[in-house]
Amino acid sequence: MRKNKRASEPEQAAGNGLLDRRLFLTAGAAAIGSAAVPDRAAVAEALPVEPWMKAPGAPFTPYGQPSKYASKVVRAVASAPGTTGTGTSRTPHHLLDGTITPNGLHFERHHAGIPDINPEAHRLLIHGLVKRPLVFTLDALMRYPMESRVAFIECAGNSALLYQKEPAQVGVQPIHGLLSCAEWTGVRLATLLEEAGVDPSAQWILAEGADASGMSRSVPLAKAMADALIAIYQNGEPVRPSNGYPMRLLLPGYEGNMNVKWLRRIKLTEGPTMTKDETSKYTILLNDGKSLQFCFAQEAKSVITRPSPGLTMGAPGLYEITGLAWSGYGRITKVEVSADGGTSWAAAALQDPALPMSVTRFRSPWRWDGGPAVLQSRATDDSGYVQPSRSKLIADRGARGAYHFNGITSWGVAQGGEVKLVYA
Amino acid sequence: MRKNKRASEPEQAAGNGLLDRRLFLTAGAAAIGSAAVPDRAAVAEALPVEPWMKAPGAPFTPYGQPSKYASKVVRAVASAPGTTGTGTSRTPHHLLDGTITPNGLHFERHHAGIPDINPEAHRLLIHGLVKRPLVFTLDALMRYPMESRVAFIECAGNSALLYQKEPAQVGVQPIHGLLSCAEWTGVRLATLLEEAGVDPSAQWILAEGADASGMSRSVPLAKAMADALIAIYQNGEPVRPSNGYPMRLLLPGYEGNMNVKWLRRIKLTEGPTMTKDETSKYTILLNDGKSLQFCFAQEAKSVITRPSPGLTMGAPGLYEITGLAWSGYGRITKVEVSADGGTSWAAAALQDPALPMSVTRFRSPWRWDGGPAVLQSRATDDSGYVQPSRSKLIADRGARGAYHFNGITSWGVAQGGEVKLVYA
Numbered sequence: 085m086r087k088n089k090r091a092s093e094p095e096q097a098a099g100n101g102l103l104d105r106r107l108f109l110t111a112g113a114a115a116i117g118s119a120a121v122p123d124r125a126a127v128a129e130a131l132p133v134e135p136w137m138k139a140p141g142a143p144f145t146p147y148g149q150p151s152k153y154a155s156k157v158v159r160a161v162a163s164a165p166g167t168t169g170t171g172t173s174r175t176p177h178h179l180l181d182g183t184i185t186p187n188g189l190h191f192e193r194h195h196a197g198i199p200d201i202n203p204e205a206h207r208l209l210i211h212g213l214v215k216r217p218l219v220f221t222l223d224a225l226m227r228y229p230m231e232s233r234v235a236f237i238e239c240a241g242n243s244a245l246l247y248q249k250e251p252a253q254v255g256v257q258p259i260h261g262l263l264s265c266a267e268w269t270g271v272r273l274a275t276l277l278e279e280a281g282v283d284p285s286a287q288w289i290l291a292e293g294a295d296a297s298g299m300s301r302s303v304p305l306a307k308a309m310a311d312a313l314i315a316i317y318q319n320g321e322p323v324r325p326s327n328g329y330p331m332r333l334l335l336p337g338y339e340g341n342m343n344v345k346w347l348r349r350i351k352l353t354e355g356p357t358m359t360k361d362e363t364s365k366y367t368i369l370l371n372d373g374k375s376l377q378f379c380f381a382q383e384a385k386s387v388i389t390r391p392s393p394g395l396t397m398g399a400p401g402l403y404e405i406t407g408l409a410w411s412g413y414g415r416i417t418k419v420e421v422s423a424d425g426g427t428s429w430a431a432a433a434l435q436d437p438a439l440p441m442s443v444t445r446f447r448s449p450w451r452w453d454g455g456p457a458v459l460q461s462r463a464t465d466d467s468g469y470v471q472p473s474r475s476k477l478i479a480d481r482g483a484r485g486a487y488h489f490n491g492i493t494s495w496g497v498a499q500g501g502e503v504k505l506v507y508a
Numbered sequence: 509m510r511k512n513k514r515a516s517e518p519e520q521a522a523g524n525g526l527l528d529r530r531l532f533l534t535a536g537a538a539a540i541g542s543a544a545v546p547d548r549a550a551v552a553e554a555l556p557v558e559p560w561m562k563a564p565g566a567p568f569t570p571y572g573q574p575s576k577y578a579s580k581v582v583r584a585v586a587s588a589p590g591t592t593g594t595g596t597s598r599t600p601h602h603l604l605d606g607t608i609t610p611n612g613l614h615f616e617r618h619h620a621g622i623p624d625i626n627p628e629a630h631r632l633l634i635h636g637l638v639k640r641p642l643v644f645t646l647d648a649l650m651r652y653p654m655e656s657r658v659a660f661i662e663c664a665g666n667s668a669l670l671y672q673k674e675p676a677q678v679g680v681q682p683i684h685g686l687l688s689c690a691e692w693t694g695v696r697l698a699t700l701l702e703e704a705g706v707d708p709s710a711q712w713i714l715a716e717g718a719d720a721s722g723m724s725r726s727v728p729l730a731k732a733m734a735d736a737l738i739a740i741y742q743n744g745e746p747v748r749p750s751n752g753y754p755m756r757l758l759l760p761g762y763e764g765n766m767n768v769k770w771l772r773r774i775k776l777t778e779g780p781t782m783t784k785d786e787t788s789k790y791t792i793l794l795n796d797g798k799s800l801q802f803c804f805a806q807e808a809k810s811v812i813t814r815p816s817p818g819l820t821m822g823a824p825g826l827y828e829i830t831g832l833a834w835s836g837y838g839r840i841t842k843v844e845v846s847a848d849g850g851t852s853w854a855a856a857a858l859q860d861p862a863l864p865m866s867v868t869r870f871r872s873p874w875r876w877d878g879g880p881a882v883l884q885s886r887a888t889d890d891s892g893y894v895q896p897s898r899s900k901l902i903a904d905r906g907a908r909g910a911y912h913f914n915g916i917t918s919w920g921v922a923q924g925g926e927v928k929l930v931y932a
Contacts, residue, residue, distance in 0.1 A: 130643045131633045131772060134625070140720050141621030142749070143592030146582035148612040150571070151753045153627050154746045158570035168567030181741040182656040182693040187610055188572040189745060197565030201558070203577050209555045219554045229828045232606040232859050232869055269606040296564050317605045319743065321613060322578045325566070329575045348555060404653045435656050437861045445656055 097430035100423035100457050103402075103449040104430070150188075159189055160257050169197020172239070173326075174261025177389045177408065183234070183435065183443050185264035187319050192326050193239045193262060195297035199346055203330040206294065208314070212351035215281030222316070222330050228271040231313060233336065234442045236410045238263040238382045240339035240366055243489040246474060251505040255393030259493070259505070263410070265443040268334050269317035273350070274309045286352035290359070291333050294346040301342045302356035303335060307380070311336050314347065336441035337381045337412030339488070341366060371482035381412030384471050385490040386419055386446070386463035397501030400454035405432070410443045411465035418464040419446040425458030425494065425508040426473070432461070440466075457497040458508045474507060521854035524847035524881050527826075527873040528854070574612075583613055584681050593621020596663070597750075598685025601813045601832065607658070607859065607867050609688035611743050616750045617663045617686060619721035623770055627754040630718065632738065636775035639705030646740070646754050649695055655737060656693040657760065658866045660834045662686060662806045664763035664790050667913040670898060675929040679817030683917070683929070687834070689867040692758050693741035697774070698733045710776035714783070715757050718770040725766045726780035727759060731804070735760050738771065760865035761805045761836030763912070765790060795906035805836030808895050809914040810843055810870070810887035821925030824878035829856070834867045835889035842888040843870040849882030849918065849932040850897070856885070864890075881921040882932045898931060 095104040150157065157179045163171035173192045175185055185191075192198075203222045211217035239262035245252045246259065282305070289308050293299040303312070313334040315323055323329045328345030335342050341361060356362065356378070367375040386409035391397060405423075409416045416438050420429040432446035446461065463471045472480070474491035496506035519528040574581060581603045587595035597616045599609055609615075616622075627646045635641035663686035669676045670683065706729070713732050717723040727736070737758040739747055747753045752769030759766050765785060780786065780802070791799040810833035815821060829847075833840045840862050844853040856870035870885065887895045896904070898915035920930035 126641075127633065127635060130641075131631050134629060134718065136623035136625050137718055137720055137722070140591065140593050141618070141623040143621060144583070144585040144587065144595065144597045144616060144618070144750075146585060146597070147574070148583075148614065148616075148748050148750050150611075151627075151746060151749045152624075153753070157745055159568070159572075161568040161570060163568065167564065169564050171568065173568045173570070179746075180744045181654060182691045182744045184608060184691045184743045186743045186745045187574075188612075190572065192568060192572075194565070194568070197567060199560035199565040201560050203575075205558060207555050209551065211551060217550075217554075223822075227822070227825075227827055229871060229873060230605060230830065267606045267608045294558065294561055296561055298561070319608045319610045320604045320606045321581055321610045322575060322603075324572050325575045326569075326572050329577070398647075398651070401651075403651055406654065437863070439861070447653060449653060 098422060098428040101451040101453055102421060102423050102430040103451060157189070159191070160261060169194050172262060174257050175264050176257045177260060177387070178256040178392045178395060180389070181406065181445070183265055183408070183445050184319060185266055187266070187321065187324050190264040190266060190318070190324070190327055191239065191262045193340060194295070195299055196295050198325050199295045200325070201294060201330060201346060206330050206348070208331065208348060208350070210276055210280045210350045212353055213283035213286035214352050215283065218276065218280050220276070225271055225314065225316065225331070228275060230269055230271055232267055232269040233313070234265065234267045234439050235334060235336045236263060236265040236441065236443045237340050237343050238410070240341060240487040244486045246489050246491060246493065247478070247483045247486065251507050253504060255505070256387060256389050260387045262340070266319050268313060268315040270313040270315035270331070270334065273312035273314055276314070277308065282352060285354055288353045288356050290349070290351040290353055290357045291342070291344040291347060292349040293344045294348040299341065299344055299361060300357065300359040301344060301361055302359065303342060305352070307335060307338070339366065339380060339382055342380065366487060368481065368485040368487050371484060379488055382410070383488060383490040384411035384413065384416070384463045384465040384469050385409070386461040386471060387493050388421070388459050388461050388495060391459065391497065391503050392495055393503050393505060395503060397452060397497060397503065400452050403450050403452055405448045405450045405459060407446055407461050408443045409446055409461070409463035411463065411469070412441060413469060414466040415440040416444040416463055417466050419444070420462045421446070421448040422460045423450060423457045426460055429462065452497070454499070456499055458506060459495040459497060460492050460508070462492055522846060522852040525875040525877055526845060526847050526854040527875060581613070583615070584685065593618050596686060598681050599688050600681045601684060602680040602816045602819055604813070605830065605869070607689055607832070607869050608743060609690055611690070611745065611748050614688040614690060614748070614751055615663065615686045617764060618719070619723055620719050622750050623719045624749070625718060625753060625770060630754050630772070632755065632772060632774070634700055634704045634774045636777055637707035637710035638776050639707065642700065642704050644700070649738065649740065649755070652695040652699060654693055654695055656691055657737070658689065658691045658863050659758060659760045660687060660689040660865065660867045661764050661767050662834070664765060664911040667809070668910045670913050670915060670917065671902070671907045671910065675931050677928060679929070680811060680813050684811045686764070690743050692737060692739040694737040694739035694755070694758065697736035697738055697757070700738070701732065706776060709778055712777045712780050714773070714775040714777055714781045715766070715768040715771060716773040717768045718772040723765065723768055723785060724781065724783040725768060725785055726783065727766060729776070731759060731762070763790065763804060763806055766804065790911060792905065792909040792911050795908060803912055806834070807912060807914040808835035808837065808840070808887045808889040808893050809833070810885040810895060811917050812845070812883050812885050812919060815883065815921065815927050816919055817927050817929060819927060821876060821921060821927065824876050827874050827876055829872045829874045829883060831870055831885050832867045833870055833885070833887035835887065835893070836865060837893060838890040839864040840868040840887055841890050843868070844886045845870070845872040846884040847874060847881045850884055853886065876921070878923070880923055882930060883919040883921060884916050884932070886916055
């Protein structure tokens with residue numbers, strides 16, 4: 085039994101069924117998926133006493149786990165041939181909501197697996213162009229003033245599938261799953277550098293990890309002093325081994341690999357060190373054969389997580405379009421949503437608080453008429469930068485590179501409700 | 509080898525070594541636990557190549573877990589005699605930092621264990637004084653507009669140990685571990701109630717859970733309409749079974765048990781239903797034999813999590829005092845810290861963003877001289893309410909009750925650095 089549609093129709097905000105975002109404040113306009121039941125008589129039928137109400141449930145556990153019914157809410161893992169630890173695990177954003185990525189689902193990109201580091205043996209050395217080289221144990225760091233901030237980390241190679249000539253028939257997780265967001269807590273790198281005493285000739289740092297790949301990146305000293313953290317906690321608990329236990333570098337907004345995991349060494353230098361990880365990798369190959377090097381901050385980007393491929397639509401009617409937007413250059417100030425492939429746009433509601441270098445959840449109500457649609461989202465950050473279309477990004481930069489793809493994603497909704505990646 | 513103390517002494521903010529909170533912005537004043545090493549020559553010695561740098565590490569996993577070295581970072585579990593699921597599990601705040609509690613460490617208070625609910629069979633019924641009784645499946649709810657908010661949940665019985673006449677020789681986890689904080693996402697209850705059509709005679713709701721205890725509480729309709737959520741996601745992923753999978757009621761700021769887990773029924777009523785859970789339990793027994801009933805919001809409170817019992821101090825010198833503050837009445841506007849048992853107070857730094865009905869992390873620098881100290885924190889919320897001393901709370905209310913203890917916690921630091929609960 086379906087309820088009748090309300091008499092008063094909500095205000096249109098853009099073509100093909102997009103409704104005004106303020107509907108979220110008034111709500112109640114939806115006649116969707118709920119069945120009216122007569123009171124009393126039908127309560128027992130509508131709400132039977134289930135087996136789990138008849139006997140005591142499971143006991144307590146020291147460390148909790150997800151529901152067995154949420155077994156699909158896991159990362160997708162892919163390793164290079166012949167390895168088990170060189171590759172990626174990707175966050176299933178199509179099955180998540182909110183802004184925090186739980187620690188068990190944070191994406192990973194490892195170059196030589198997850199090292200099993202004994203925290204009592206681990207050291208962090210600060211040396212190079214400093215007055216007093218210093219070495220820190222984890223216990224020593226624990227006495228320093230700390231700071232917490234919510235920050236996304238995104239692999240430079242996230243969304244690289246969208247450089248492909250033909251749209252891959254996959255969804256949010258394979259395309260955009262190398263992005264996650266957590267509350268990180270640790271010691272400001274500036275605090276430690278000031279204690280070491282920075283030599284005026286130092287303009288860069290080298291950050292090195294304690295994994296077998298010796299992951300190494302050069303970072304401008306200005307960034308290290310501005311907001312870099314030596315992160316010790318991730319969403320409240322000690323950083324996971326897969327995210328750098330016992331400590332990682334956090335460079336808010338910068339491409340993932342620069343947020344060096346298992347951080348063991350910071351060396352202050354005059355110029356960049358030109359490591360393997362910033363010469364043979366993590367540069368953007370242009371059409372003329374030259375490469376862009378040292379592209380640090382991730383440009384503003386967004387993606388609709390629901391609806392998206394794999395989540396087939398139900399009956400026509402009211403839906404929420406929701407997704408994530410983020411920028412390595414600051415705060416998301418606007419996300420627009422289109423249901424007609426970019427012909428018309430409606431402003432989405434942004435979930436407070438929209439923090440800088442964090443993900444922002446956006447939401448937009450949509451009345452799907454059951455017909456074809458092309459869903460897109462477009463983010464703007466507080467620098468005024470607007471996320472480009474895929475065709476503009478490729479026209480400007482070519483499609484030979486594998487990094488920093490931030491063009492608009494288009495989801496095609498077919499008659500009948502199947503959702504697929506399309507280029508529009 | 510220890511560094512010498514800096515020549516310029518930081519500004520005192522209160523007695524017994526409390527320093528100005530703005531030190532966190534200048535930093536670098538600490539000569540603590542770091543050893544100077546000669547550059548080059550001693551690098552290899554200071555930073556040996558460890559075994560985990562010599563071979564590839566562990567492979568990827570679909571759902572990640574904490575480090576084996578963090579095996580103490582778990583909940584403390586206690587069940588009533590003869591049961592495995594009636595009792596509590598408590599969050600180890602002394603080993604955490606930041607504001608988010610990871611889902612595996614969120615506190616629990618169950619009255620009949622954790623039900624194993626099949627989400628496809630689960631129903632949410634809204635009935636009673638409504639125009640159109642409605643029943644929702646999880647799939648139906650998933651189409652509604654959602655909202656995310658970071659909110660603490662605190663058991664009404666949290667901190668009850670502080671009602672005891674003598675200070676228990678335990679720490680943060682047993683005393684204050686029935687408090688956690690997460691980002692919850694779900695559908696506003698107001699949205700569903702508006703769709704059902706609230707009869708003007710309705711002033712309360714009854715919320716009922718699908719566990720074997722049939723947990724039931726009455727809630728004023730005004731609260732249900734103001735900010736109640738049917739929470740489906742917890743820190744991004746589906747709510748854990750131990751926290752109400754597939755859905756729970758979230759009443760921001762209200763005592764824990766009212767945030768009914770495994771929510772199956774909302775009935776609109778004229779008055780409170782007077783369930784077992786609000787008559788025989790969750791009332792505050794006063795000295796005159798009467799009880800306070802329907803104490804909903806948790807009053808402003810704070811606790812220093814580091815240093816705290818179990819975390820023995822190291823060498824004298826600079827430390828960070830940090831902890832959590834929260835109020836069910838709104839936003840935390842001020843936390844003061846004392847190192848001399850309340851004789852003098854210094855304003856702590858509050859971590860941004862300080863959200864309403866969420867926990868706020870506070871931090872204060874402290875130069876411990878190695879002698880005795882009594883550490884306290886005192887929270888103020890945006891209603892102007894100030895957290896009372898333990899003695900004032902007990903003078904006003906008596907100590908016969910077990911609920912809503914929000915007096916100040918005092919940690920005594922002894923010569924030598926042992927930290928104990930004291931009454932001061």
